[in-house]
Amino acid sequence: MMKTKNSDIMKVDTEYGVDSRYTSKNEQETEATALMEARLKRMKNLSNEQIVKAKLMQLKLKMEEYLKKPVYDKQNYFSEFLKLYIDSIYTKRSNFAQDIDIAPVSLSQVINKHREPKEEFIMKLMIHSEKAYKNVCEFHKKTWYQVYYHEKICKTMSSQEKWRPKIEKKVRLSAAI
Amino acid sequence: MRIIEISTKKEYSIEILPVESDDYKNIKKDRYFFNWKTEKEEEVYKLRIIGSNDILGLVSIERIPQEWRLHIRLLSVSKENKGKEKQFDNITGNLIAHIAKIAVREYGELACVSLKPKLQIAKHYIEKYNMNVTGVTLSIEVPEIIDLINKYDED
Numbered sequence: 086m087m088k089t090k091n092s093d094i095m096k097v098d099t100e101y102g103v104d105s106r107y108t109s110k111n112e113q114e115t116e117a118t119a120l121m122e123a124r125l126k127r128m129k130n131l132s133n134e135q136i137v138k139a140k141l142m143q144l145k146l147k148m149e150e151y152l153k154k155p156v157y158d159k160q161n162y163f164s165e166f167l168k169l170y171i172d173s174i175y176t177k178r179s180n181f182a183q184d185i186d187i188a189p190v191s192l193s194q195v196i197n198k199h200r201e202p203k204e205e206f207i208m209k210l211m212i213h214s215e216k217a218y219k220n221v222c223e224f225h226k227k228t229w230y231q232v233y234y235h236e237k238i239c240k241t242m243s244s245q246e247k248w249r250p251k252i253e254k255k256v257r258l259s260a261a262i
Numbered sequence: 263m264r265i266i267e268i269s270t271k272k273e274y275s276i277e278i279l280p281v282e283s284d285d286y287k288n289i290k291k292d293r294y295f296f297n298w299k300t301e302k303e304e305e306v307y308k309l310r311i312i313g314s315n316d317i318l319g320l321v322s323i324e325r326i327p328q329e330w331r332l333h334i335r336l337l338s339v340s341k342e343n344k345g346k347e348k349q350f351d352n353i354t355g356n357l358i359a360h361i362a363k364i365a366v367r368e369y370g371e372l373a374c375v376s377l378k379p380k381l382q383i384a385k386h387y388i389e390k391y392n393m394n395v396t397g398v399t400l401s402i403e404v405p406e407i408i409d410l411i412n413k414y415d416e417d
Contacts, residue, residue: 100339100344100348100353100354100386101295101338101339101343101344101345102294102295102296102336102337102338102339102344103334103336103337103338103377103378103379103380103383103387104296104336104380105333105334105335105336105337105377105378105379106335106336106378107378115397116378116396116397116398116399117326117329119396119397119399120329120331120374120376120396120397120399120401121329123394123396124374124396124401124403127394127403128372128403131371131404131405135371135404135405135408136371136404138404138405138408139366139370139371139373139404139405139408140370140371142366142408142411143366143367143369143370143371143373146363146366146367147367150367221408222408222411222412222415223412223415223416
């Protein structure tokens with residue numbers, strides 16, 4: 086039903102715009118049902134590699150979105166993104182630990198926020214991500230560092246009521262400015 | 263994301279941001295082809311060159327989370343970017359890629375962007391953006407949606 090003559094295509098400027106709104110609820114529902122059926126068929130043919138690539142792209146976009154603005158909530162973004170990263174690629178988290186040469190228990194502690202990641206851990210994560218994203222999409226080397234420090238900054242700024250009274254007592258400015 | 267000035271082949275970095283209520287004062291049908299005021303309650307994005315306030319393209323979408331889908335409702339470039347004499351290239355592609363990025367960010371491997379162009383221009387969208395056809399609806403999903411994002415999402 087989509088057959089169109091080339092001459093017809095040339096007559097219209099194809100790129101200027103589209104009014105793509107459905108004209109009725111009925112049309113929208115009928116189209117939605119047909120589209121979903123077709124998509125489910127196509128989804129069944131997706132390879133594991135295509136699914137992993139999509140998950141990694143999703144994670145990258147989530148991290149980019151997180152970095153755009155301050156986020157003041159209690160969620161642990163670095164560890165949540167780390168979990169998504171590992172679970173997108175590996176069936177067992179211990180395999181990731183092995184690949185970056187750390188003890189599975191150390192990885193578990195970072196993921197569960199029982200310990201801060203060491204500098205070396207983030208460096209290894211950076212290099213691992215370079216390899217993983219190589220055939221997926223552009224992924225900046227600094228992304229994991231940015232996420233880590235963005236979270237630190239947001240948490241520190243939003244919890245000043247807790248830490249400031251105690252710390253402020255220990256800070257003075259002796260020089261006259 | 264970038265657009266290309268056709269006369270000079272010069273590339274300009276662009277940003278795509280949510281339309282704010284004040285923007286509608288300058289979004290007129292004679293420049294953007296549709297009555298965009300009807301989209302005020304919808305999710306609408308504007309494309310502009312970084313550092314400029316001039317809107318070169320617009321897109322409105324409907325989120326359909328139960329279907330992991332974003333449906334493009336309206337899309338247009340500005341008048342001077344229509345036809346053979348257009349000033350910039352890649353405005354439409356960048357707008358669709360931006361919506362594709364939102365879809366993948368939200369729905370991952372299940373993501374889908376759909377639109378329903380008129381019959382005469384459907385073939386163009388199918389060929390240029392590698393879209394699938396179902397009835398009168400065109401859609402792009404994994405894996406093609408990843409390629410589309412990569413094509414337009416270069417720094």
